Amino acid sequence: MRIFAISDVHADYPQNMALIQALSGREHQRDTLLLAGDVTDDLARLSRVLRGLREKFAHVFFVPGNHELWLRRDEQGDSVAKFGKIMRLCTDLGVATNPARVGSGSDEPGAWVVPLFSWYVKPEQGPESLYVPREGDDPGLSMWADEVLTRWPERLSVADHFLDMNEPHLGREYDAPVVSFSHFLPRREVMFRSPAAPPPRAGRAVRFNFSRVAGSTRIEAQLRALGSVVHVHGHQHRNRDRVIDGVRYVSNCLGYPPERARGEIGESCGSLKLVWDNGSKAG
Numbered sequence: 001m002r003i004f005a006i007s008d009v010h011a012d013y014p015q016n017m018a019l020i021q022a023l024s025g026r027e028h029q030r031d032t033l034l035l036a037g038d039v040t041d042d043l044a045r046l047s048r049v050l051r052g053l054r055e056k057f058a059h060v061f062f063v064p065g066n067h068e069l070w071l072r073r074d075e076q077g078d079s080v081a082k083f084g085k086i087m088r089l090c091t092d093l094g095v096a097t098n099p100a101r102v103g104s105g106s107d108e109p110g111a112w113v114v115p116l117f118s119w120y121v122k123p124e125q126g127p128e129s130l131y132v133p134r135e136g137d138d139p140g141l142s143m144w145a146d147e148v149l150t151r152w153p154e155r156l157s158v159a160d161h162f163l164d165m166n167e168p169h170l171g172r173e174y175d176a177p178v179v180s181f182s183h184f185l186p187r188r189e190v191m192f193r194s195p196a197a198p199p200p201r202a203g204r205a206v207r208f209n210f211s212r213v214a215g216s217t218r219i220e221a222q223l224r225a226l227g228s229v230v231h232v233h234g235h236q237h238r239n240r241d242r243v244i245d246g247v248r249y250v251s252n253c254l255g256y257p258p259e260r261a262r263g264e265i266g267e268s269c270g271s272l273k274l275v276w277d278n279g280s281k282a283g
C-alpha cells in the first residue's frame with residue numbers, strides 16, 4: 001500500500017489539467033492519494049478533477065485550499081457555504097475528507113490518513129500566525145486575492161472555524177501510524193529551504209510577504225496531538241521534504257506553469273510524491 005501526495009494542482013491552467021489527466025489509470029489502483037488543496041474555485045472543474053482521480057486511485061483524500069473558497073462567477077452566499085458545497089461534492093464522489101485507515105490487509109500494517117482543515121492566521125490576528133517580519137512588505141495584502149475573493153460571516157475567526165472541525169479527531173486512539181495533511185503550513189521552518197538558509201532579502205519596492213498568510217501553529221499542535229509521523233501540506237508552491245523533531249514534513253505542489261518554467265518549485269516538480277510505502281517511511 002502506497003500513499004502519494006500532491007497539492008496546488010491549479011487545474012484552471014490547461015497544462016495542469018492535462019498533467020493530472022495524464023496520470024496512469026493502471027499504476028495506482030491500490031494506492032492512496034492525498035490532494036492537499038488549491039485545485040480550482042470552479043466547482044464543475046473540481047468535480048471533474050476529483051472524479052478522474054477517484055477512477056485512478058483506491059482512495060482519494062482532499063482538503064480545500066484558499067482557492068476553492070473563492071467566490072466568482074456571481075456565486076451567492078459566503079465562503080463557509082461554499083466549503084459546505086465542496087464537502088457534499090466529496091461525499092457524492094467518494095472522496096474522503098475524514099480520517100480513515102487505508103491498506104490494513106493481513107500482510108500490511110496500513111496507516112491512518114487524517115485530513116486537517118485549516119486557514120492562515122495573519123500577524124494581527126494572533127500569536128498562532130507564522131509571520132516572519134521582512135522589510136518593505138505590504139501589511140494591506142494588496143496583492144493577495146483572498147482579500148477580494150473570499151467572503152466570511154461577520155466576526156468569524158476563520159482559522160479557528162476550520163481548525164475546530166479537527167478537534168474531534170485528536171483524542172482518538174489510532175491503531176496504525178498517522179499520516180496527516182493540510183493545505184496551510186504548520187510551522188515557520190517549512191517555509192525555508194533549510195535552517196541555514198539566509199532570511200529573505202528585502203526588495204527595494206514593496207514586496208509580498210507570504211508568511212502573513214502562510215498558516216498557523218495550531219496546525220502543528222494538532223498534528224503533534226495526533227502523533228503524525230508524516231505531515232503533508234500545500235500552499236507555498238515550493239517543494240520541501242524534511243524531518244523536524246521526529247515528524248517528516250512534505251510539500252509537493254504542481255504550482256503555476258510559469259513557476260515551473262522558472263525552476264522555482266524545486267524537487268519532484270510536476271509529479272506525485274510517494275510519502276508512505278507499505279509501513280515504511282518512503283522518501
Ligand SMILES: [Fe+2]
Pocket residue numbers: 008010038065235236237
Ligand atoms: Fe496554490
Ligand SMILES: [Fe+2]
Pocket residue numbers: 038065066067183234235236
Ligand atoms: Fe493556497
